[in-house]
Amino acid sequence: MLDRRWILTILAALVLGRADRSDAKTGVVEVKLQGSPEAGFQLIRDGKPYFVRGVGLTNGSMAMAAGLGANSVRTWGAEQLGKILDEAQAHGMTVCAGFWLGHERHGFKYSDQAALQRQADELRKVVLQYKEHPALLVWGIGNEMEADGSNPDIWNAVNDLARMVKELDPNHPTMTVIAELGDDGRKVRQLHKLCPAIDLIGINSYATAATVQERYKAAGGTRPYIVTEFGPRGWWESTKTEWGAALEPTSTEKAEMYRKAYTATIGNQPLCVGSYAFLWGWKQEATSTWFGLVLPDGSRVAASDTMSEFWSGQAPANRCPVVEPLRSEGGLVSADPGKTLTMHLKAHDPEGDPLSVVWNLQREGTPAGGGDAEPDPPSFPDALLEKSDDHVIVRLPEHPGGYRLFATVRDNHGGAATASLPIRSAGARVGSSVVKPKLPLVLDPETEVSALFQPTGWMGNTNAIALDPQNAEAPHEGKRCIRIDYRQAADWGGVVWQYPAGDWGDKPGALDLTGAKRLSFWARGGRGGEVVSFKFGLLGPEKAFSDSARGQTGEVKLSDRWTQYQIDLKGMDLSRIKTGFCWVLAAPGQPVTFYLDDIRYEP
Numbered sequence: 381m382l383d384r385r386w387i388l389t390i391l392a393a394l395v396l397g398r399a400d401r402s403d404a405k406t407g408v409v410e411v412k413l414q415g416s417p418e419a420g421f422q423l424i425r426d427g428k429p430y431f432v433r434g435v436g437l438t439n440g441s442m443a444m445a446a447g448l449g450a451n452s453v454r455t456w457g458a459e460q461l462g463k464i465l466d467e468a469q470a471h472g473m474t475v476c477a478g479f480w481l482g483h484e485r486h487g488f489k490y491s492d493q494a495a496l497q498r499q500a501d502e503l504r505k506v507v508l509q510y511k512e513h514p515a516l517l518v519w520g521i522g523n524e525m526e527a528d529g530s531n532p533d534i535w536n537a538v539n540d541l542a543r544m545v546k547e548l549d550p551n552h553p554t555m556t557v558i559a560e561l562g563d564d565g566r567k568v569r570q571l572h573k574l575c576p577a578i579d580l581i582g583i584n585s586y587a588t589a590a591t592v593q594e595r596y597k598a599a600g601g602t603r604p605y606i607v608t609e610f611g612p613r614g615w616w617e618s619t620k621t622e623w624g625a626a627l628e629p630t631s632t633e634k635a636e637m638y639r640k641a642y643t644a645t646i647g648n649q650p651l652c653v654g655s656y657a658f659l660w661g662w663k664q665e666a667t668s669t670w671f672g673l674v675l676p677d678g679s680r681v682a683a684s685d686t687m688s689e690f691w692s693g694q695a696p697a698n699r700c701p702v703v704e705p706l707r708s709e710g711g712l713v714s715a716d717p718g719k720t721l722t723m724h725l726k727a728h729d730p731e732g733d734p735l736s737v738v739w740n741l742q743r744e745g746t747p748a749g750g751g752d753a754e755p756d757p758p759s760f761p762d763a764l765l766e767k768s769d770d771h772v773i774v775r776l777p778e779h780p781g782g783y784r785l786f787a788t789v790r791d792n793h794g795g796a797a798t799a800s801l802p803i804r805s806a807g808a809r810v811g812s813s814v815v816k817p818k819l820p821l822v823l824d825p826e827t828e829v830s831a832l833f834q835p836t837g838w839m840g841n842t843n844a845i846a847l848d849p850q851n852a853e854a855p856h857e858g859k860r861c862i863r864i865d866y867r868q869a870a871d872w873g874g875v876v877w878q879y880p881a882g883d884w885g886d887k888p889g890a891l892d893l894t895g896a897k898r899l900s901f902w903a904r905g906g907r908g909g910e911v912v913s914f915k916f917g918l919l920g921p922e923k924a925f926s927d928s929a930r931g932q933t934g935e936v937k938l939s940d941r942w943t944q945y946q947i948d949l950k951g952m953d954l955s956r957i958k959t960g961f962c963w964v965l966a967a968p969g970q971p972v973t974f975y976l977d978d979i980r981y982e983p
Contacts, residue, residue, distance in 0.1 A: 408512040410551045413579055413604060413653075420650030421604035423553070425474070425517065432517070432606055432654020433691040434476065437464065438661030440674045445660055446471040448684065449691030454608060454656040456480060456523050458506045465513045474517035476555070476608075476656065477510065479503050481522035481538070485750065485934060487872075487966050488525075490533035496540075503541055504548065511549035519545050519552055520582060520608070524559040524750065529567035535574035542577035557582030557608045561592070565599020572600060580653070582608035587617040589641035593649045604651055609658040610641045611683065615666035615747055621713070623953030624929060625744055625782050625802035628670055630703050632797060635682035642690050657687050664754045666747045667784060669798040675788070679796035700795035701735055703727040706787060714804040717778045721803060724771045725787050733791040737769045743921040744782030744802060744953075746930055757784075757921035776805040780814065781928045781956050806955070813880075813889035814956065819896055823877055823961055823979040824858070832891060833960040835862075837876030837884065837918075840964075844868040847875060851975065856902040856942040861977035866967060874964035876918060877979075883958065885923025893954040896981040899931065899961070900946040906973030908940035911965065916947065918959040928956040938974055949981075 411430070415421035423430045434452035435445050442453060442464075451473055455464060457480040468475045482488025482499060489495060503521070510516060521541050526534050542554040556578050558567045571581055581603055585592050589610040596605060612634035615626040629637065638657065646655045662672040669675075673684040682700040689695050709722040729735055741764060743757040760783070766773040774785060782804050789797040815832065823833050835847055846865040855861035866873050880889045899916060917930030929952035933945055961979055965972060 407514060408551055409514045409516070411517055411553060412551075413553055415604070417602040417651065421653055423517075423653045430474075430517075432476075432656070434654060434656040435660035435673065435687075436609060436656045436658045438659055438663060439676075440659075440661035440672075441678065442467050442471055442473065442660075444674070444678070444680075446473055448688035448696075450660075450687070451691070452476060452517055452654070452656070453660065454478060454520065456520075461506065461510055462513075465510060465515045469513070469515040473515065475515050476518045476520050476606075477506075477516055478520040478523060478557075479506060481525040481541075483525050483750070484527060484531070484534075490531060490537050496537055499537075500541060500544060504544065507545055507548045511552070516552055518580060518606075519549070519554050521545065521554060521556045521578075523557045523582075523608075524584060526558055526567060526570075529558070529562040529570050532570070532574060535570050539575040539577050542575065546577055553579035555580035555582050555606065555608075557584060559584050560588070561585075561595055561599055565595065565601075568596060568599035568601045572603065579603070581605045584609035584658075585641075585645075586611060586614040590644035592645040593652065596651070601651065604653045606653055607641070607646055607655040610638070610645075610655065611658040611671060612637045615670055616749075620951045621802050621804075622951075623714075623782060623804055623955065624951045625784070625804075625953065626666055627802070628667055628800045630705055630797065630799040631669070631681040631683065631700070632702050632704075635686045638683045638686045642687075647690065657683070664745060664756050665751060666745055667786075667800055668742075668745075668756065669786065669788075669800060675796055675798075679790055679794055681796055681798060685795075698733070698791075698793040698795065699730045701727055701729045701733075701789045701791050701797040703787070703789055703797035703799050706785065706799045706801040708801065708803070713801065714806045715776055717776050717780055717805045719776050720765065721774045721776065722771060723774060723785055723801065725789075725799065726770070727787075727789045727797060729791050729795075731791075731793075733793060733795075735769065736790050737767075738788045738790075739764055739767050739772045740786040740788070741774060742784050742786065743926070744784050744928075746917070746920045746927070755920055755922035774803065776803070778805075779925070780805045781926070782953050804953070814892050815879075815890075816892040816894070819893070819981060819983040821891070821893065821896070821981040824977070833877040833879050834881040835875045835877050836881040837878045837959065837962070838873075839876065840873035841868060841871040842873065844871065844967075845873045845875065853975070855975075856904075856977040858977075861975050863973070863975055864963065866965060866972040868967055869970050870967050872964065872966045874962060876959050877961040878959055879957075883925075885919040885925050885958065888925055890925070890927075890956040890958045891960065893949075893957050893960075893981050895983050896949050896954055898946045898949050898982050899980070900944060900982055901961070901979040902942050902944050902977045903936070903938055904942045904975050905938035905940050906975070908938065910938045910972050910974050911935050911968065912938060912972075912974060913964045914945065914947070915962050915964070916960055917957065918962060925958065926956070927958050928953040942977070
């Protein structure tokens with residue numbers, strides 16, 4: 381049942397078109413936690429209960445969020461924090477002030493005391509500058525920096541920072557934000573054990589958001605929590621096409637996912653003190669429409685109506701259009717370049733408002749993972765031969781690979797609906813030089829086929845790199861292996877195996893590795909302990925000729941003995957691979973030597 385504590389306040393805000401600010405304050409407003417695991421918790425702001433009805437703020441209108449009944453916004457970093465706090469105060473809202481902590485997958489080391497001190501010094505400055513702002517609600521220390529939760533150095537650093545914040549600012553709670561709860565609740569247990577200075581636990585959850593409450597308690601969670609990100613099923617959790625493209629729910633389907641998550645995990649749950657819906661704005665992540673409660677032109681989608689209903693206690697007067705999944709005539713979603721596909725759309729408006737439809741065809745995006753920034757894929761307007769409000773005819777581009785068709789439906793009251801469908805231009809473009817080698821394909825100096833992929837893409841401090849493909853020092857197999865030396869103690873370097881040689885996506889040509897199920901290789905360190913990342917598929921849709929898939933191992937700590945590693949390729953579109961293998965390392969304060977052997981794409 382919907383918590384009604386703030387309905388009168390928010391209804392007044394809706395009448396005014398913004399949250400009431402007649403009693404706006406100019407000094408620090410105390411926020412504290414009250415309650416117990418048995419009785420439940422509340423945030424108490426300025427002496428009054430405060431349930432967070434928030435959004436993760438990116439580029440959407442804060443005034444619109446306030447007008448729909450939201451009372452708080454969340455940031456991930458401290459950039460523009462002063463401006464955001466001032467704007468929130470002007471609209472009667474609060475701010476969960478995020479401070480970004482380094483991620484080890486980005487190269488930050490929680491064993492590096494100098495880096496930790498720099499991070500703490502920066503946080504100290506932010507807290508001292510903004511701790512007395514009246515719109516400040518909570519300090520959000522880090523977002524998803526914990527990886528799998530197994531590294532105690534990360535938790536200890538988070539606790540040290542939280543303890544420092546509490547000493548500098550005793551008037552606002554501390555929170556850290558994790559990606560889901562971890563295998564068997566490991567992250568929850570680590571937080572409770574190693575982070576006593578953390579008052580609130582922020583939990584980001586998508587497909588399984590509706591079960592957060594029960595899983596959190598089953599893992600031993602007793603502290604209050606905020607669901608800091610929730611929304612539709614993520615692209616990483618979705619069903620894939622046979623070439624690996626994620627099937628995106630329609631905006632209508634997403635609205636129900638928001639509703640289910642809020643009802644089960646947030647509304648009237650004793651340990652939950654609120655939520656921040658993801659996200660108030662728009663971003664390119666897998667697609668340009670996957671996440672977001674508003675579109676770039678300010679149009680609302682159905683999930684914003686759903687959240688407004690929870691925030692305000694009543695449904696909006698005019699609802700967003702309803703859209704069904706796009707349907708391909710004959711079920712055909714893949715054909716040769718130059719062939720046509722006919723796609724059908726069904727949409728209606730709950731109030732019978734007139735609707736307009738915009739179609740768009742884009743190159744399939746390549747998700748960066750972890751919410752990292754992605755380039756906007758190019759569009760192909762000339763491929764849309766015939767457009768109407770209920771169908772479109774698409775001529776598949778000559779460049780083979782994955783594409784995605786988008787339909788955006790708008791009414792005349794600022795409401796919108798979106799649907800997308802991945803399609804594929806299969807086969808080889810004439811003159812594209814796509815080569816289909818036999819599998820297994822071995823990138824080995826002892827085989828002739830190694831000429832297909834060549835280690836020609838040197839990156840970073842290239843003067844420090846030496847690569848010997850004919851090394852005879854104890855190979856794993858055969859008579860030779862590859863020796864890599866990074867000869868300096870600082871900076872970073874890497875080498876990419878490319879086809880065509882030396883090409884960074886500016887030329888046609890690629891290998892069709894369809895049928896490969898894994899990329900495997902053997903590696904060993906010169907001494908052991910060397911940390912190296914391995915990957916393939918570096919060229920995204922911003923390139924004229926891109927990779928159709930990407931994968932990686934993440935950081936690997938090498939042994940001084942040969943060890944096999946692999947990247948799972950099942951479900952990926954391998955029809956156009958130009959960068960077949962890559963290693964990257966950051967110098968650990970000394971030179972690095974390691975060895976590679978028997979790199980292969982296996983059927």
